[in-house]
Amino acid sequence: MQHQSLRRRLGTLAGAALVLVTVMVLSPLPLSAHHGWGGYMDAEFEISGTVETPVSVAGPHASMKIKADDGHVWDVVLAPPFRTEQAGLKEGIIPVGAKITAHGHRHRDAKKFEIKTERVTWNGKVFNVYPDRS
Amino acid sequence: MHDFMMWMQTSALGHFMRESGPWTYAIVNLSHILGVASMFGALVILDLRLMGVWSRTPLAALAEAAAPVAAFGFALAATSGIGLLATKATEYIGNPFLYIKFPAVAIGVVNALVLNFSPAWRARGTRELSQRENRQLAWMGGTSLACWLTAMGAGRMIAYW
Numbered sequence: 001m002q003h004q005s006l007r008r009r010l011g012t013l014a015g016a017a018l019v020l021v022t023v024m025v026l027s028p029l030p031l032s033a034h035h036g037w038g039g040y041m042d043a044e045f046e047i048s049g050t051v052e053t054p055v056s057v058a059g060p061h062a063s064m065k066i067k068a069d070d071g072h073v074w075d076v077v078l079a080p081p082f083r084t085e086q087a088g089l090k091e092g093i094i095p096v097g098a099k100i101t102a103h104g105h106r107h108r109d110a111k112k113f114e115i116k117t118e119r120v121t122w123n124g125k126v127f128n129v130y131p132d133r134s
Numbered sequence: 135m136h137d138f139m140m141w142m143q144t145s146a147l148g149h150f151m152r153e154s155g156p157w158t159y160a161i162v163n164l165s166h167i168l169g170v171a172s173m174f175g176a177l178v179i180l181d182l183r184l185m186g187v188w189s190r191t192p193l194a195a196l197a198e199a200a201a202p203v204a205a206f207g208f209a210l211a212a213t214s215g216i217g218l219l220a221t222k223a224t225e226y227i228g229n230p231f232l233y234i235k236f237p238a239v240a241i242g243v244v245n246a247l248v249l250n251f252s253p254a255w256r257a258r259g260t261r262e263l264s265q266r267e268n269r270q271l272a273w274m275g276g277t278s279l280a281c282w283l284t285a286m287g288a289g290r291m292i293a294y295w
Contacts, residue, residue, distance in 0.1 A: 056152065057152075057156055058151065058152035058153075058159065058221050058222060059151075059156075059158070059159025059160060059163070059221060060159060060160075060163070060293070080156075080160075081156035081157070081159065081160075082156040082157060084156075085156050
């Protein structure tokens with residue numbers, strides 16, 4: 001008797017979970033297919049500046065900071081450490097003071113000077129950290 | 135605060151987290167999640183039992199399994215968490231979620247110690263507990279759930295500040 005009712009309860013729970021998942025999947029809400037890109041503007045954006053803080057591949061994302069022509073220090077967010085290094089952008093390659101251009105997407109918050117970067121250009125060399133996006 | 139964070143960041147641990155390879159942070163992060171998952175999974179069952187759920191299952195039996203798992207999970211989470219913090223400690227100054235998470239962890243730990251030394255908990259399995267004792271256990275179970283849910287929620291939100 002107990003065994004039967006437990007199975008029924010599990011069945012109800014499984015059914016509820018299935019309904020919930022189906023509703024979520026068919027939801028008309030626009031689900032961003034981009035992992036982590038949702039907080040950034042859709043338009044392509046680029047910013048140039050001189051390197052203030054050189055490339056660091058300390059997780060979870062590699063990063064660097066540049067002083068742009070607008071006077072602000074921009075956070076240049078790169079790809080996760082492994083993929084950033086695979087693109088050739090290892091630590092110590094681009095020196096402090098070097099002029100670089102970051103191409104990607106600007107943070108949606110206008111008060112934040114942050115770019116989620118797809119590629120970095122330095123001295124004519126392009127470091128493509130998100131090759132499937134550019 | 136800044137001095138302490140700078141000290142953490144420039145420590146040998148900080149250097150190790152940043153300079154030992156591209157997968158280090160990811161692995162330490164994974165360990166942190168495994169520790170949290172083990173700890174919270176065990177505590178959900180144990181704390182609900184303290185609050186009276188599954189009253190037919192003897193507390194002593196349940197605790198014998200759940201308590202060590204929770205303790206091990208906490209040890210793993212705390213150790214790996216220090217590594218995660220040391221990676222970029224100064225960048226976390228001003229992040230409000232840290233000021234919620236660490237007090238919640240502290241209260242959770244104190245609550246666990248109080249439970250551990252309480253006569254009611256120590257008497258589990260040896261004798262029938264009084265109504266008052268069961269209420270004490272229930273309160274500590276509820277506090278535990280509240281603290282660790284808060285700690286986990288705030289912990290997850292740190293990255294989104």
